[in-house]
Amino acid sequence: MDKIRVRYAPSPTGYQHIGGLRTALFNYLFARANGGDFILRIEDTDQTRYFDGALQDIFDTFNWLGIGYDEGPVKEGAHKPYFQSQRLELYKKYAELLVERGAAYYCYCDGERLEQMKKYQEENKLQQGYDRRCRDLSESEKADMIKKGVTPVIRFKAPLEGKTKFEDKILGTIEVDNSTLQDFVLLKSDGFPTYHLANIVDDHLMGITHVLRAQEWVSSTPNHVLLYKAFGWEHPQFCHLPMVMGEDGQKLSKRHGATQVMEFRKNGYLPEAIINFISLLGWSYNDADEVFSLSELEKIFNIDRINKSPAVFNYAKLKWFNGLYIRKKTIDELIDITLPYFKEKKLVSDSPTDEEMRFLTKIAPLMQDRMELLGDCTEIVGFMFGEYPEYKTWEAIIPKKVEPKTVIDILTDSKEILKNLGKEKDEDLQHKLYSLTEKYGVKAGAIFMPIRIAITGTNKSPELFPVMNILGVERTLKRMDRAIETLKRS
RNA sequence: GGCCUUUUCGUCUAGUGGUUAGGACGGGUGAUUCUCAGUCAUCAAACAGGGGUUCGAUCCCCCUAAGGGCUACCA
Numbered sequence: 178m179d180k181i182r183v184r185y186a187p188s189p190t191g192y193q194h195i196g197g198l199r200t201a202l203f204n205y206l207f208a209r210a211n212g213g214d215f216i217l218r219i220e221d222t223d224q225t226r227y228f229d230g231a232l233q234d235i236f237d238t239f240n241w242l243g244i245g246y247d248e249g250p251v252k253e254g255a256h257k258p259y260f261q262s263q264r265l266e267l268y269k270k271y272a273e274l275l276v277e278r279g280a281a282y283y284c285y286c287d288g289e290r291l292e293q294m295k296k297y298q299e300e301n302k303l304q305q306g307y308d309r310r311c312r313d314l315s316e317s318e319k320a321d322m323i324k325k326g327v328t329p330v331i332r333f334k335a336p337l338e339g340k341t342k343f344e345d346k347i348l349g350t351i352e353v354d355n356s357t358l359q360d361f362v363l364l365k366s367d368g369f370p371t372y373h374l375a376n377i378v379d380d381h382l383m384g385i386t387h388v389l390r391a392q393e394w395v396s397s398t399p400n401h402v403l404l405y406k407a408f409g410w411e412h413p414q415f416c417h418l419p420m421v422m423g424e425d426g427q428k429l430s431k432r433h434g435a436t437q438v439m440e441f442r443k444n445g446y447l448p449e450a451i452i453n454f455i456s457l458l459g460w461s462y463n464d465a466d467e468v469f470s471l472s473e474l475e476k477i478f479n480i481d482r483i484n485k486s487p488a489v490f491n492y493a494k495l496k497w498f499n500g501l502y503i504r505k506k507t508i509d510e511l512i513d514i515t516l517p518y519f520k521e522k523k524l525v526s527d528s529p530t531d532e533e534m535r536f537l538t539k540i541a542p543l544m545q546d547r548m549e550l551l552g553d554c555t556e557i558v559g560f561m562f563g564e565y566p567e568y569k570t571w572e573a574i575i576p577k578k579v580e581p582k583t584v585i586d587i588l589t590d591s592k593e594i595l596k597n598l599g600k601e602k603d604e605d606l607q608h609k610l611y612s613l614t615e616k617y618g619v620k621a622g623a624i625f626m627p628i629r630i631a632i633t634g635t636n637k638s639p640e641l642f643p644v645m646n647i648l649g650v651e652r653t654l655k656r657m658d659r660a661i662e663t664l665k666r667s
Numbered sequence: 668g669g670c671c672u673u674u675u676c677g678u679c680u681a682g683u684g685g686u687u688a689g690g691a692c693g694g695g696u697g698a699u700u701c702u703c704a705g706u707c708a709u710c711a712a713a714c715a716g717g718g719g720u721u722c723g724a725u726c727c728c729c730c731u732a733a734g735g736g737c738u739a740c741c742a
Contacts, residue, residue, distance in 0.1 A: 186742090187742090188741080188742050190741080190742070220742065222741090222742080223741055223742065225741085226741065226742080284740090286740095287740095288740075291739085291740085295739090299668095302668060303668095304668090304669065304738095305668085305669075305738055306738070330740050332740095348671095348672075348673095351671070351672085352671095353670065353671070354670080357669070357670050357671090357738090358670095359738080361739090362739080362740050364740085365740040366740060367740075369740085371739090371740070371741080371742085372741075372742050373742095376742090391736090392671095392672075392673090392735080392736060393735095393736050393737070393742095394736090394737085394742095395671060395672070395736070395737075396670070396671055396672090396736065396737035396738075397737070397738095398671095399671095417672095419673085419735095420673095420735065420736070422734090422735075424677095424678080426734060426735080427734095427735085428735075428736085454679095457679060457680080457691095458679080459679095460680095461679080461680055461681070463681070463690090464680080464681035464682070464689055464690055465681085465689085465690055465691090466690090467679085467680085467690080467691060467692095468691095484680080485672080485673060485674095486672095486673050486674065486734095486735095487672095487673070487674095487734080487735060487736090488678090488679065488680090489678060489679075490678095490679095491678050491679060491692070491693085493678080493692060493693055494678075494679065494691080494692040494693080495692095496692095497691090497692055497693085498692090500704090500705090504705075544704095545704095545705090546703095546704050546705040546706090547703070547704040547705075548704085549704090557703090557704085573702095607701085610701085611700080611701085620701095621700075621701055622701060622702075624701075625701035625702075626701070626702065628701085629701070629702065633702095635702090635703090636702060636703080637702060637703040637704080638702070638703065639702095639703080639704080640701075640702090640703095641701065641702090
C-alpha cells in the first residue's frame with residue numbers, strides 16, 4: 178500500500194477555529210499513526226476575503242498545540258509551493274485542458290445576470306443553479322462575447338443524467354443523481370481557481386491518499402469525483418468528519434462562546450486539554466479511556482473509530498480536562514505557566530527575584546487542586562501577598578447563631594493557641610483549636626471560619642495550616658489582630 | 668423547496684440478534700472529625716416514534732419525525 182499522505186488546507190480568511198482544528202488534528206493523527214505524511218497547504222484563492230493576520234494565526238495555532246507538519250509553507254517539500262496563490266498557472270492549464278477535452282466550457286454570464294436568474298428561480302420556486310446558457314454557445318456567439326470584452330469563467334460540464342457515487346470511509350456509499358448537480362465554476366474571472374478545481378489539482382499532484390474534511394463538503398464531493406474522472410485521475414479516499422456543534426445543536430459559532438483556538442489560550446486553557454478534548458469530538462478509543470496526550474494519540478488514533486453523528490462542543494468538559502492537566506503539572510511547570518498572571522496582577526515583579534520565586538514555589542501547591550483555568554491562580558492565592566488580605570466576605574466572619582462578641586473571644590483564644598505556630602505540631606494546634614468548640618458550645622465551623630476570614634479574607638480558601646505556615650506566625654497573628662479590632666469597632 | 672446526511676443518559680460516547688445497555692463530564696448524596704477545590708464512594712439519568720424480519724430486536728429492513736449540511740466567480 179502506498180504511503181499515506183493527508184493534508185490540512187485552511188484558507189486564510191479568518192482566525193483558526195475549533196472546527197478547523199479538529200480537521201487538522203485528525204489529519205495529523207491519522208498520518209502519524211500510520212507513518213504517513215501530513216501536509217499543510219494554504220488555500221488562498223479568495224482574494225476578496227483574504228485576511229492579513231490569518232496566516233500567522235495558523236502558524237501560531239500549530240506551534241502552540243505542538244502539531245507539526247511534514248511539508249508546507251515554511252518546510253517546503255517536493256511539491257512546493259504550498260500556497261495556492263503561487264500555483265495559478267497550474268490551475269489555468271488544467272482548466273483549459275478540460276475545455277479542450279469538452280469537459281468544461283467558457284461562460285460569459287456576468288454577476289448581474291446570475292443574480293437576476295437566481296432571483297427569478299427563487300420567485301418561481303424553480304430548481305436553483307446556473308441555467309447552463311453558455312454550455313452550448315455557437316462559435317459565432319462566442320466570438321460576439323469575446324468581442325464585447327467579457328472575461329469568461331470556466332465552468333465544469335456536469336453530466337445531465339446518470340448517477341455519481343463514491344465510498345466514504347466513514348459514511349459508506351453515497352450516491353446522487355447527476356441531474357441535481359451544477360455546472361460549477363472552476364476558474365474565476367480573476368484567474369484564480371475555485372476550491373473545487375484547486376483542491377483536486379493539488380491533491381492529485383501532491384499525492385494525497387486520504388481526504389479528511391468536515392461533512393459540510395459531502396454535497397460537493399460528487400462534483401469532485403466527476404472532476405477526477407474528467408482528468409483521468411484516481412480520487413483519494415474520502416473521509417467526512419462529523420460537524421462540531423454548539424450547545425444548542427446549531428453549528429458552532431461565536432455566540433456559543435470562544436471558538437477561535439488562540440482565544441482559548443488567552444482564556445487560560447492548556448494545549449494538552451484542547452488536544453485531548455478535541456480528539457474526542459467524533460472519535461473514541463474504547464469504552465473506558467479518554468485521557469490521552471498528543472504523543473499517545475499519535476500512536477492509537479484510528480480512523481475506523483470516527484463516528485458519523487455531529488458532536489456538541491461541551492465547554493464544561495473542556496474545563497474539566499483543563500483542571501486535570503493543571504493537576505498533572507509539576508510545581509515548576511505550574512509556576513512557569515502561571516507567572517504571567519501574577520505579573521499582570523502586580524503580585525510579583527516583572528523580573529521576579531529569587532525570593533519571589535521561592536514564595537511562589539511554596540504557594541503553588543495550594544492553588545493547584547483548585548484551578549480550572551490558568552487565570553484562577555491569582556484569585557485563589559492572592560491573599561497570600563501583602564500584609565493584610567482584601568476582605569471580600571467580611572460578613573461571614575460571624576457564623577450563624579453566634580454572637581459577635583463570642584467571635585471576638587474565639588479569635589482571641591485562637592490567637593493564643595496559634596502563637597505556637599511552628600513550635601508545636603500542626604495537628605496538636607488544630608486539636609487545641611477544635612477543643613474550643615466545647616468551651617463555646619459551637620460547631621467546628623464557628624471556630625475555623627472566623628480564623629479563615631481573618632487570615633484569608635474569604636470564606637473559600639485553601640486549608641488553614643499550610644496557609645498560616647507559609648505566612649508565618651507574625652503575619653498570621655497580625656491578620657487576626659486586625660480582624661479582632663475591626664470586630665470590636667463595629 | 669431540492670439533494671445529501673445523522674439519531675444510545677442533559678453532553679461526549681462504548682456496546683451486542685438474548686447484557687442489570689458500560690464509561691466520562693455535568694447534577695445529587697456521603698466520606699475526607701475547618702470552608703472551597705481535589706480525592707474516594709454512591710445515586711439518578713438513554714437505545715426518537717411507528718411498522719416489519721425474527722423464537723427474540725437498541726442492534727437488520729422500511730416509513731415518519733426531529734436535527735445538521737449543501738444549494739456562490741467562498742472555502
